[in-house]
Amino acid sequence: MDMPTVAIVGRPNVGKSTLFNRLVGKKLALVDDRPGVTRDRREGDVSFGGLHFRVIDTAGLEESDAATLMGRMRMQTEAAILAADVVLFVIDARAGVLPADQPFAELVRRAGCPVILIANKAEGGTGLSGAYEAFTLGLGDPIPFSAEHGEGLGELHEALKGVLPKPDPENDDEDEDGAGGRSLKVAIVGRPNAGKSTLINRMLGEDRLLVGPEAGITRDSISLDWEWRGRKIKLHDTAGMRRRARIDDKLEKLAVSDGLRAVRFAEVVVVLLDATIPFEKQDLTIIDLVESEGRAVVIGLNKWDLVADQPGLLKQLREDCTRLLPQVRGVAVVPLSGLAGEGLDKLMQAVVQAAEVWDKRISTSRINDWLSEATSRNPPPAVSGRRIKIRYATQVKSRPPHFALFGNQLNALPKSYTRYLVNGLREAFELPGTPIRLSLRTSQNPFDKG
Known part of the structure; x- marks a missing residue:
């Protein structure tokens, strides 16, 4: 099922990425006090009180020439607005409405999709005057909000519930992929x-x-x-x-x-x-x-x-x-x-x-046939007059291929010999380019004389 899309927009440093992280439920977007940290559109899937949608975090809107980096960032943001089902327009309640907010409020209005106005950084009632000032943008009632502390989430949920497109019941049973x-x-x-x-x-x-x-x-x-x-x-x-x-x-x-x-x-x-x-x-x-x-x-x-x-x-x-x-x-x-x-x-x-x-899996019998041949061709060395014996091997998991060797004194096996075994596994079972893990498990049986 195609999820509806919600785009978070606003001028730089009003708290868009903090709001994005709050909705997604984890710190996916980089957050810093400097403006202009987010440069690309970043997306995340949100489950919010029974609502399911994709949220897009955008670069801060700034008036810039299209040929500049800032101009290209603005074009990315405009593309996100055009693709969105709902726009969350974020202002800084403590700073109030600035002249820079006006042209972008006009841009969002022209997009023709539902807009929810968020007056961020209004924690504990601070910045309420800035929130009321947001009425002048002509985008409806602002929601006093604090992305940092999670205040105003209930009001945001109610607003989203009213404007998000309803899911198509015919697609509800389609699996996730x-x-x-x-x-x-x-x-x-x-x-x-x-x-x-x-x-x-x-x-x-x-x-x-x-x-x-x-x-x-x-x-x-x-x-x-x-x-x-x-x-x-x-x-x-x-x-x-x-x-x-x-x-x-x-x-x-x-x-x-x-x-x-x-x-x-x-x-x-x-x-x-x-x-x-x-x-x-x-x-x-x-x-x-x-x-x-x-x-x-x-x-x-x-x-x-x-x-x-x-x-x-x-x-x-x-x-x-x-x-x-x-x-x-x-x-x-x-x-x-x-x-x-x-x-x-x-x-x-x-x-x-x-x-x-x-993701490849190899049967234990094939691995041990290979092991028998590999150790016959190049036997493990002796340690203190006693030859190291590798008795048995198996693949314990894949992703990446991970093999376990069982025998005696394997902790004394030289690195050069484990390299020989890894290269042999890679060649014999066609495992090019993938990491190969090898665990050495020495027998703990006190009666095992090798």
């Missing part, structure tokens, strides 16, 4: 300005995310629903990840931690590299982080159109990848151009394949 099945969660990560938002805009076929030449435009982790060849995909665009030592801005620290959270929620992570300067130290650190979180990895070489004329470059970069990233040996490396829309189909094929590998 619809006919296409469960959504595959995909996060797009990378260094700042690698082209993540441009790539997602190209995938969606619309300018859904704010882009531009300025590095670090995306600050929130944005979640978007999409469909590729009938497969439901939930895309997460994230803020560019920098080395921690270079992050001295509190807001950017929040953005990077938001990106890490998106990685943890994802099943497949596309690490986007700039093909003109690939495999920088920071790229390797990000891939290492994704692997340590146990997520399937696909590497996208973005801006490939700028280097496509260099013969043998792709082969060289794939060899570099094998050498630099042994922990994800065999990972798919896909050349593409988000700007030109090239290579997107191959990227998504690699994403779906990576998800299948990540």
